[in-house]
Amino acid sequence: MSERQQTTATISRLSTSDAAFHHRLDELLDWEGVSDKAVQARVEEILASVKQRGDAAVVEATNRFDRLAVTSMDELTLTPEQLESAFHNLPAEQREALSSAAERIKRYHERQKPNSWQYEEADGTVLGQKVTPLDRAGIYVPGGKAAYPSSVLMNAIPAHVAGVREIVMVVPTPDGVLNELVLAAAHLAGVDYVFTIGGAQAVAALAYGTESVPRVDKIVGPGNIYVATAKRAVFGQVGIDMIAGPSEIMVVSDGVTDPEWLAMDLFSQAEHDEDAQAILVSWDAEHLDAVEAAIERLLPSLEREAIVRESLRRRGALVLCQDAQEAITLINRVAPEHLELSVAAPIHG
Amino acid sequence: MSERQQTTATISRLSTSDAAFHHRLDELLDWEGVSDKAVQARVEEILASVKQRGDAAVVEATNRFDRLAVTSMDELTLTPEQLESAFHNLPAEQREALSSAAERIKRYHERQKPNSWQYEEADGTVLGQKVTPLDRAGIYVPGGKAAYPSSVLMNAIPAHVAGVREIVMVVPTPDGVLNELVLAAAHLAGVDYVFTIGGAQAVAALAYGTESVPRVDKIVGPGNIYVATAKRAVFGQVGIDMIAGPSEIMVVSDGVTDPEWLAMDLFSQAEHDEDAQAILVSWDAEHLDAVEAAIERLLPSLEREAIVRESLRRRGALVLCQDAQEAITLINRVAPEHLELSVAAPIHG
Numbered sequence: 080m081s082e083r084q085q086t087t088a089t090i091s092r093l094s095t096s097d098a099a100f101h102h103r104l105d106e107l108l109d110w111e112g113v114s115d116k117a118v119q120a121r122v123e124e125i126l127a128s129v130k131q132r133g134d135a136a137v138v139e140a141t142n143r144f145d146r147l148a149v150t151s152m153d154e155l156t157l158t159p160e161q162l163e164s165a166f167h168n169l170p171a172e173q174r175e176a177l178s179s180a181a182e183r184i185k186r187y188h189e190r191q192k193p194n195s196w197q198y199e200e201a202d203g204t205v206l207g208q209k210v211t212p213l214d215r216a217g218i219y220v221p222g223g224k225a226a227y228p229s230s231v232l233m234n235a236i237p238a239h240v241a242g243v244r245e246i247v248m249v250v251p252t253p254d255g256v257l258n259e260l261v262l263a264a265a266h267l268a269g270v271d272y273v274f275t276i277g278g279a280q281a282v283a284a285l286a287y288g289t290e291s292v293p294r295v296d297k298i299v300g301p302g303n304i305y306v307a308t309a310k311r312a313v314f315g316q317v318g319i320d321m322i323a324g325p326s327e328i329m330v331v332s333d334g335v336t337d338p339e340w341l342a343m344d345l346f347s348q349a350e351h352d353e354d355a356q357a358i359l360v361s362w363d364a365e366h367l368d369a370v371e372a373a374i375e376r377l378l379p380s381l382e383r384e385a386i387v388r389e390s391l392r393r394r395g396a397l398v399l400c401q402d403a404q405e406a407i408t409l410i411n412r413v414a415p416e417h418l419e420l421s422v423a424a425p426i427h428g
Numbered sequence: 429m430s431e432r433q434q435t436t437a438t439i440s441r442l443s444t445s446d447a448a449f450h451h452r453l454d455e456l457l458d459w460e461g462v463s464d465k466a467v468q469a470r471v472e473e474i475l476a477s478v479k480q481r482g483d484a485a486v487v488e489a490t491n492r493f494d495r496l497a498v499t500s501m502d503e504l505t506l507t508p509e510q511l512e513s514a515f516h517n518l519p520a521e522q523r524e525a526l527s528s529a530a531e532r533i534k535r536y537h538e539r540q541k542p543n544s545w546q547y548e549e550a551d552g553t554v555l556g557q558k559v560t561p562l563d564r565a566g567i568y569v570p571g572g573k574a575a576y577p578s579s580v581l582m583n584a585i586p587a588h589v590a591g592v593r594e595i596v597m598v599v600p601t602p603d604g605v606l607n608e609l610v611l612a613a614a615h616l617a618g619v620d621y622v623f624t625i626g627g628a629q630a631v632a633a634l635a636y637g638t639e640s641v642p643r644v645d646k647i648v649g650p651g652n653i654y655v656a657t658a659k660r661a662v663f664g665q666v667g668i669d670m671i672a673g674p675s676e677i678m679v680v681s682d683g684v685t686d687p688e689w690l691a692m693d694l695f696s697q698a699e700h701d702e703d704a705q706a707i708l709v710s711w712d713a714e715h716l717d718a719v720e721a722a723i724e725r726l727l728p729s730l731e732r733e734a735i736v737r738e739s740l741r742r743r744g745a746l747v748l749c750q751d752a753q754e755a756i757t758l759i760n761r762v763a764p765e766h767l768e769l770s771v772a773a774p775i776h777g
Contacts, residue, residue, distance in 0.1 A: 183549070183555075187555055190545060190547070190557075191557060193542075196539060198539070200532070206532075206536055208539075208540060214760065307664075311660065311663060311664070314660060314663070314671060315656075315660070315670075315671040321664075322663060322664040411563065
């Protein structure tokens with residue numbers, strides 16, 4: 080593992096004309112470096128314990144990591160009635176916003192549904208592709224630092240459109256904090272089971288099944304470094320959508336956009352997590368100065384200032400390049416896999 | 429990790445009516461258990477060294493694992509002329525068989541090509557899905573124990589159909605053995621680069637790039653336990669098709685099929701690798717006895733007897749179930765992920 084350059088600046092400034100540029104960019108992008116051996120060892124231990132001891136191990140890990148004191152999975156299970164009342168108790172405006180989002184997501188994914196097809200060759204051989212819905216999908220919804228009803232809708236609704244028979248949702252409730260919008264979205268999206276568990280223990284429960292949690296065929300949805308590492312480890316045992324890793328944003332600016340807007344765009348992902356990555360590319364050096372100044376100016380006004388500072392310091396960058404063509408080359412360098420994945424499902428989180 | 433039952437029988441006999449059936453089936457299916465910590469540690473070491481030292485590390489690992497004595501990547505690189513002459517030097521019958529297979533594979537995958545689409549909502553929002561070919565695909569072709577020109581065609585041709593710009597192929601040549609059919613298939617399928625490297629070092633070279641090997645966006649193709657473990661580890665850095673793991677076959681028989689045919693079907697996958705898995709399910713106990721007898725009778729006639737014996741002993745099973753309905757439940761239990769993946773591409777290997 081290469082040594083990371085220590086910096087006290089708010090955000091790194093890179094230039095493609097520096098001899099060490101590609102090396103520094105590689106270091107910055109090195110997300111594997113983030114998922115270090117200590118995290119992997121802890122995740123493997125949790126996976127093994129849930130596989131072996133089921134519910135008991137899930138309860139223990141949840142008490143430990145989410146600072147709870149429950150005695151059984153019953154206390155970590157939500158009933159359909161709880162979801163329904165969360166939906167009906169929402170302010171009318173929020174209920175309508177959720178319903179409208181659900182309808183739009185449904186319409187979008189209906190166009191994405193692949194068809195079965197077959198054809199016969201001259202010698203009578205029949206070839207084809209049969210698309211069959213999975214029996215059971217598991218959706219991971221982040222809790223804690225922020226709440227994402229959009230994750231519920233954007234993962235559960237496509238599964239319904241595909242014809243998946245059952246949807247099992249997990250969402251951690253650190254310190255017992257439950258987000259009503261998330262529960263309401265689960266009701267609206269027709270989720271069949273909700274367990275208030277998270278982290279590697281939730282991924283393990285979905286992948287291996289426990290006495291309470293039904294084993295699923297595929298796990299989808301974003302999560303933190305423990306969730307991403309656990310999804311990588313159970314891939315093969317179950318399907319996964321992707322290794323979501325931390326949130327990432329890459330913005331290319333021609334120098335005309337308001338620097339404060341660009342600063343806010345970078346914040347919008349940097350605030351997710353200390354591991355999040357926000358990169359701005361431009362061929363206008365003065366414009367990058369202006370964005371850096373806007374970042375410094377706006378940072379103290381952010382509710383999540385500490386997290387944003389940490390992620391910008393560790394993984395953010397303002398990159399000066401030669402021209403628009405080089406910016407495109409950089410995008411392709413940084414994000415080939417992400418562009419590919421965005422074909423399969425809109426990235427959100 | 430659970431203790432594996434030691435058995436001296438040629439192949440395990442299981443029955444769904446045994447109390448311990450589900451536990452024993454889980455043990456048998458536990459492919460994660462096969463990819464043990466020792467393999468993971470070795471793979472991680474190889475990945476790190478190739479990432480850091482590029483070609484030099486690839487050459488070292490190749491000399492060591494494939495028992496070669498080359499001094500540079502030049503000696504592990506095939507020229508387009510070598511591929512072309514391999515094709516033209518084939519017996520006419522083989523050349524025509526390859527060409528006919530290539531044509532059929534092309535026709536099949538042309539029907540699979542997804543389209544871009546978009547639509548406008550009432551308020552003017554434009555939503556859609558844009559499908560863009562990757563710049564560069566890496567295809568892993570197993571060498572060594574057996575040679576698979578079909579792997580070349582079935583992985584390179586879909587990439588071409590999708591519009592991928594460059595295709596980089598890796599194929600190990602243990603003890604310097606080169607398969608002419610594989611090279612001919614690479615010529616026919618329009619592969620741009622061929623490196624005679626394999627294992628985790630080849631996966632690392634494709635994922636990170638080296639001085640000689642271009643970095644790819646996605647790695648596809650089957651391989652042994654080191655390849656599968658390496659693909660899992662680089663997933664995220666690049667896309668992968670799947671964690672192919674060992675070859676697997678699951679046959680359901682109603683008791684009418686010739687037991688010797690069924691034995692040969694099981695052998696067809698068991699012979700790939702000591703980790704391969706061959707499972708036969710039937711609700712006719714006498715029929716299973718007949719298949720077991722056929723296995724014992726035919727085994728000594730096999731060229732790869734030792735490998736087949738080892739994989740049947742460790743991971744094979746003849747499973748007695750109650751009826752056809754229970755057989756279907758078992759298939760879904762054993763192979764949900766594989767059935768899902770088979771939607772994306774025909775499984776071969």
